[in-house]
Amino acid sequence: MTIMIDTGNYIAAKAAVMAKPDVVAAYPITPQTTLVEGIANYQESGEFKGEYICVESEHSVMSACIGASATGVRTFTGTSSHGLLLMHEMLHWAALARLPIVMCNINRVIGPGWNIWADENDSISQRDTGWIQFYCSSNQEIFDTIIQSFKLAENKKILLPVMINYNAFILSHTSMPVEIPTQQEVDNFLPKRKPHWELDIDNPITFGNIIGPTHYEKVRRAMQDAHECAKELIPKIAKEWKERFGRYHGDLIESYRCNDAEYIVLAMGAIGAESKVAIDELREENINVGLARIRTFRPFPKEEIIKLGKQADLIVIDRNISAGSGGVLFNEVKSSLYNEMDTDTKVSGFIAGLGGKDVTYKDIELMCQKVIEGKAKTHEWYGFNREEV
């Protein structure tokens, strides 16, 4: 094991290369650029021995990944924001074809107005594509989750693509020390992919052919079943990782000081990490508050959220908004609790940090205090001022 001090993107490049993908297809976009540059550097140095396909758009990126993955090889890519949106059609394709592609998405604002900072609307708007979605809150978690994701994606009960999300700049361009296992240790944890089916010129098949409603319904149901299986497998893989490498970032959620909490903050990504500081500060003032950081948005940790709802009032922070409705995590948390509660649990929601607006631990403390003092509306925009220019 060595310690590497580097940015989220370069750490992601290191993890991707150590997972030994046979094919990487990529198109650069800020703030993902240094990730794919990093992999290109590893190719130049000879550390990355796979095929690197440079294409003309993100739609082609995902198409190339689909083609490569269908031949049975391990496939990786990364994108961000508008790049992810341009892939949208092929994201559905990859998931319905059950191809275990692993992709990093660096959460960035969607324009206009043009802006490159952190915002989760890009990946949240890919919620229904069938991809497993992780949200990371440290560079170490990025490294560990990428390696774990290949193992998860390629499991024969899962066979789903995985999207690993982390916030633009806050993680992608910020250096942190990260423990890097040896190549041998990674190889032992993650053997070569054994494809479930493959395009092979000696045994020709077509994929993505026409099927009738009855068969199509089975394809959709199998995808739903795979997500249910992932709920069981994600904790198992996290446990195995902990046993081998001594590190653990949580299962579907990461619980922090939740045991006796009367209020629990639910957040994702970088806000999830910042919340830990806020929880510590509030605990100093004898306020019993904890954090449940959502690691997997798909599959959604419904059962865990019901448990939390039975214990405490919930405070949900969304760095996204479904216009015309509200914060997406807030809505999903409420829908998970409906018909499941015999308590009078209150759920409060805040929209915060859109467009990369900084959300500090002080802000999170103020949100909590507002809820605890009964001054918060059910759902509000934190710190929003219409008059401000």
Next chain:
Amino acid sequence: MKRYNVVTSISYPKIGAMGKTGRWRVFKPVLDKTKCVNCLRCWIFCPEGSIKRNKDDTVSIDYEYCKGCGICANECKVKAITMEREESK
């Protein structure tokens, strides 16, 4: 042939996997063998493999699967293939 037990849509190649596609036809290619020079352009361009190449490089049309797209008639340099409306069945 290798068979897979999968949870997505794949299919194995066989003749007529999509049914008798010749029924889709509105116009039918008719080959005039007296004009045909056996250049095989129709055989190369047919997107459905419905032009049969015989051992002596003459061609014939497989009406079971020909959809009547007309590409063969369009490509034929000696106008040996004409498209004729199918009679109502």
